[in-house]
Amino acid sequence: MSSMIAFTGALLIDGQGGEPVSDSVVLVENGKIKEAGAKATVQIPEEAQIVDVTGKVIMPGLIDAHVHVHGAKNLNMAAVALEPNELQMGRALQDLPKLINAGFTTVRDVGSHVAVYIRDLIKEGVVKGPRIKTSRHMLSQTGGHADIHMIPTEMNIFTTCDGVPEVIKAARTQFREGADFIKVCSTGGVLSEKDDPRWSQFRLDELKAIVYEAEAVQSYVASHAQGTQGIKNALLAGVRTIEHGIYIDEEGIGMMLDQKAVLVPTLAIVHRIINEGHKYGVPEFGIRKAERVYQEHIENMIIAHKAGVTIAAGTDFCTCAPVEHGGNALELRLLVDDVGFTPMQAIVAATRDAARAMQMEGEIGTLEAGKSADLLVLNVNPLTDISLLENTAHIEQVYLSGERLK
Secondary structure: OOOEEEEEOOEEOOOOOOOOEOOEEEEEEOOEEEEEEEHHHOOOOOOOEEEEOOOOEEEEOEEEEEEOOOOOOOOOHHHHHOOOHHHHHHHHHHHHHHHHHOOEEEEEEOOOOOHHHHHHHHHHOOOOOOEEEEOOOEEEOOOOOOOOOOOOHHHOOOEEOOOHHHHHHHHHHHHHOOOOOEEEEOEOOOOOOOOOOOOEOOOHHHHHHHHHHHHHOOOOEEEEEOOHHHHHHHHHHOOOEEEEOOOOOHHHHHHHHHHOOEEEOOHHHHHHHHHHHHHOOOOHHHHHHHHHHHHHHHHHHHHHHHHOOEEOOOOOEEOOOOOEOOOOOHHHHHHHHOOOOOHHHHHHHOOHHHHHHOOOOOOOOOOOOOOEOOEEEEOOOOOOOHHHHHOHHHEEEEEEOOEEOO
């Protein structure tokens, strides 16, 4: 079979946000995009294998910039901590085909003790699945969001650290163990029992030390940041992505614009917790906090979006109901229905801008020459109704680096 493939005839949505291109050609060679554009402007070599997708839509593979590939049985984190890693690894492996089936060719794992190994198994070709970048453990201060409050300290599955020397060692340890970037918690959260999303966590000097260690190895830091001051502290320290951003204010929005930071709202998890959490064992404190924050979260995302903050799609989904992988396109619908995105803007949030959140915009996220051939062939046009992406039957073909996985 030829190493060159030409997808012909589809409506092209290239992920950059411009007008879609009718009767297009996407030329793929050795797993990378060689050229993409109108058929009249692309020369198809004689040796190319032709894949006729006339009447279809072709677009970049979707990216979820905030997931947990950790095989949790439910959203009670105390129960998660008491389970064997082997069980969770098995469940997490079952998530890989669900993500591919839903059109997600890349995910950013922001806290898991097994994702490092799953990422490496995919690279080895032992299993098939989306491209994974992982932070390995979340870093939390003692008593912070990722210090699982309901169990003894020694049973925690994440990393707690306090003071500059400890946070430096913790960050270096994550990279030693294979992390691609660092995830910190600069505020409390919804699913942590004894703190509040508005409370700041880690001192500024601690956050700056973590950012220094990440940048020293040409990486970056993402911060779970929900409260107003904790968001600003993270940005002052040089964090590149703000996860959730519930109580961001105008000053924080200005800082994000100045620093070209990316905001990952993760509306989907709170939406699911509020609507279905009581059915699936989500702790009552988590449901109460989700209900308390949701409307203000949406309102602040509307303000941030109108101000021009770069917003990337991320769900905070994991293995278990009601936030199981496979339904990740819900985030795009919520960006449209609740925040006021157009369908094209939602697609950009889940392609180009999600790649920016991952510091991978030069490699993935758009169908441009030189980038990885991660692409979808759809039998519907999501620009007419973004919710069409939630029906995985509409996603007929999925390619990762030019290899067909669906």
